[in-house]
Amino acid sequence: MNVRRLIPTAATAGAVTLGLLALSACSTSDAAGVDGDGRLKVSASFYPMQYLAEQIGGANVSVTPLTKPGVEPHDLELKPRQTAELNDSGLILYLKGVQPAVDKAIEQSGVKYKVDATTLTRLEHFDTAGGHDHGHEEGHEGETEAEHEEHAAEGEAGHEEHQDEAGADPHVWLDPVKYAEVAKGVGAQMEKADPDHAADYRKNTDALVAKLTALHTDFEQGLRNSSTKTFITTHSAFGYLAERYDLEQEGIAGVDPESEPSPARIKELQGIAKKDKVTTVFFETLASDKTAKTLASDTGLRTDVLDPLEGITDRSKGDDYIEVMRSNLAALQKALGAK
Incomplete structure (x- = not known):
């Protein structure tokens, strides 16, 4: 093949290269993390995270649960297809410490918005009987409500502050009050990932928090x-x-x-x-x-x-x-x- 006949000049070659790069950039940034209907693609590690994503995201998101119904989440091993779906997400929602294989895959992922629910509330340590170990209180003690909400909105950025939470109980979703704290943080991160629908995410977050508050009152x-x-x-x-x-x-x-x-x-x-x-x-x-x-x-x-x-x-x-x-x-x- 005569390459000169296809690309006769260096200038033309440069133009073609720039065009291809522009097309590639468009396909990997503008379209990455969005499905064919323009919805934000969210990967949720297991059901408590899936529920938050669906309730807060509403019609503006497409949620893919990594843990299928009936599967014990702690022992989940990701298949190559699931890892590919994870890496194609616009936002990943997970709770570090519950699923080691998922944690590892997320650490290796290049997805920009990775929301670890453990950074959105304070974890605590309990003994075998479920009693509270007060020696391990960490995180948000002494914060005002405004300071706590600001911390929650930081999402993944606050992760390093929680490195000393290793071994803490991850089951925060079973407390409606803590789950509401996590919901607020998730909503804030969705607003960042998809600012065009920020108002919808705020409205949906408020509605979910109201449901959780009513549930707390009933308990x-x-x-x-x-x-x-x-x-x-x-x-x-x-x-x-x-x-x-x-x-x-x-x-x-x-x-x-x-x-x-x-x-x-x-x-x-x-x-x-x-x-x-x-x-x-x-x-x-x-x-x-x-x-x-x-x-x-x-x-x-x-x-x-x-x-x-x-x-x-x-x-x-x-x-x-x-x-x-x-x-x-x-x-x-x-x-x-x-x-």
Whole structure:
């Protein structure tokens, strides 16, 4: 092939090169992170993040959940297709510490807007029983509300300040108040990623926060007076919820739902159940109920579901976060003898 016939001069070659570069820049910046309908493409690590993205983004976003319904999120391994979808996002929403494989993929991603929910509220440490370890309070202690909202809006930029949160309980979404804090931060980041629809994101964020505030009020009033404050659960995911509503969580295992309890812990729980007049051993929908049923059988207690809302399935007692949380409230009221 005679190259000179196609590109006769250096000037023409330069023009062609510049044109191709311009076209490439357009396709990788203007179109990157946006679907065919012009919606912001959001990758959400698992259901609590997916719910925020859908509620706040509304019609202006296309949400891809990395964790499919029925999959236990802690052990998720990403397939190449999922990694490609992640890297094609306009915004990634995740909660660091829940899914190691997802955390690693996000760290390696070049996506500009990576929103780690752990930077949008204060994480805390709880012991196996769910009690608060006050020696580990970090982050936003002493902030005014305005200062807290400013910190939340910083999103990923505040991540370095939270490096000392390693080992903290990540289940902030089970406290409606903390979840509302996260929602505000997510809304602020969506406004930055897609400023053309900032007003919509603000409106949707306000609406979601109002729902979560109403949910908090229902929990606060519904659990105020009860025969006991102690509940036993297979998965120690409810530390924030217990602290918010003055309850005592006794976990059979730890924060990791797959961890096995020791014989000493089982014996201890049997004593606690008798002393604190516990009526119910709770289990979750995405993990085995074997340990819960064994303990319940040995102690003469009943079992019920207390859903940590890591995913919605056909076994969930509700179709979304709000509905399942209200089912959790009803289960706690029954178990605790709420009046």
